[in-house]
Every structure is written in C-alpha cells, then in structure tokens.
Amino acid sequence: MNRLILLGLAAITLTGCSLTGHLAKEGALSLTERNGREHFTLAGELPANFMLQATTKYAPLTPEHCKVYDYGLGREVMRDGYEQEETGYRDRPHEFKLKIPLNKSIGLCRMEAYQVSLLIRGRYGEKDWQTHRALGGIGIAATRPQGAPEFSAEGVYTMRGYCTWLFQINKLYLELGKALSCSETDETWQLDPDFGKRRSIGDTFGRDELPGKTVYLDIREYPEEQPFYSNSWIRFPSGWKLCQPKEGGWIGCQEPPVFKTFLMDGQECTVYPNCREQPE
Known part of the structure; x- marks a missing residue:
C-alpha cells in the first residue's frame, strides 16, 4: 500500500483515538459538575399563555483549570457554563419560582454567574407559528453598581413590566400575526409614552448582595394592542x-x-x- 495512504490512515486513527479520549474525559468531568451553595430566587407571575425561560451564564474563576480543547477550532478555549430553566405555558395567570445558583464547578474549574438572560414568550393562537418572544435580563456585577436597586427589608426586589402585542401582516404566512414587546414600568405601572425610549425588563445587582434574596418579576399583558408600524x-x-x-x-x-x-x-x-x- 502507498506509504502516504498508510500515514493518512494512521493520522485518522490517532485523531479518532484522541477524540474518543477527549469525549471520555469530558463525560467523566460532567459527573463532577455541581452547583455551589449560594443562590438567589427568581420568582414572579406571568399572564395566561405566557412562559419564561431563564438562562444563567457563568464565567471561569480559575482560568488555569477551565481550559478545554475545541476540535472544531483546533485549539484550547476557555470553558463556559450555563443553567437553563423554564416555566411552561398555562392557560391562566400563574406564579413561578426558580432557584438561580450563583456559582458552579466542573472538576477543578470553578465558575461564577455573571448574567441571567430572560426570554419571555407568549402565544396568541393555536398554530405553531402564532408565538413570539421578548428578551430581558439580570446583570450580576462583581460589586454593587452605583444606582443599583435596593432590596426591601424582607430581601425582595420587584421588577415590573408590560408585554404589548403588536399586530401586523406576517410576511411568511400572509395573514395577521403579532410580535411581542415587553418593557419595564415604574412603580405605578406607567410606560414611557415614547415607544422608542422604553427599556427591556431587567436590572443589574452586585454579586455579594444576591445570596438568599428574591428578585420578583411581575409581568402583565398590556390591555391594548397596537400596530407594529405606525401609520400602517x-x-x-x-x-x-x-x-x-x-x-x-x-x-x-x-x-x-x-x-x-x-x-x-x-x-x-x-x-x-x-x-x-x-x-x-
């Protein structure tokens, strides 16, 4: 057999063996994955036919132990981590409570949370495409940012938001569809009259003040739908x-x-x- 072919086969075999070994190592490491003791609670209430997905993202605390080889890139990259939970839909207004770990580890790699991405999804019909989503988020800073919200004496902070359905003609299905826009309100449930100045629902907290606290997310459906495009x-x-x-x-x-x-x-x-x- 041609010597180049033999060398190529040998390289493929070695690569396959290396990949198998890598997958076996990662499989063993996954068994050591565990959440830390510190956490906060994300609780709240959602309207009927709404659901919430919360994705907590983690960054390495010990970079020297958090490197992993990426075969697609052909080099080492920094390991990241995430935890994801969701509430599911209900046909009536419903409450939820999620436990958000502030740290986790895989083997010797220790990580801490830096963000909780919020995906709010609503459905307005029975067809698969008759849903839409809006985004929000909770930032977790190393130290308490200036002007960060204050928790109550009971350790609770409430974030309020209205979700508004915006109707338009769906360009794919050529019939009326809706987009979801969720914006924060003040304590009296007032929205900024300028639609372009409205902020998505969320806030940033200091990591050291979150353990044992509750961030309460009060989401309501705005009673009046609006056109997606003005003057249309x-x-x-x-x-x-x-x-x-x-x-x-x-x-x-x-x-x-x-x-x-x-x-x-x-x-x-x-x-x-x-x-x-x-x-x-």
Missing part, C-alpha cells in the same frame, strides 16, 4: 383598518387612505380584531 393601520370605532401602502413600498398609509382586506385565521377580514364591521 387606522383606528375606527369598529376596529383597526389596514391601509394600502404608499407607492414605492412605503409602509405608511396613502393620502387619502385606501383600505384593503387581510387574512386572519383563514378568513378575509376588513377590521381587527372583530374581522368584520358590525352593523349599527
């Missing part, structure tokens, strides 16, 4: 009418407005949300 629908007593866009593909209404029908749940409609204008 016009409101009438009977509901929202969809405008024919301006020439050149501009989303805004023509002047004077020309209205058109649209599909909603397979029906041809003239207004949203009632589909058809009700006789007076």
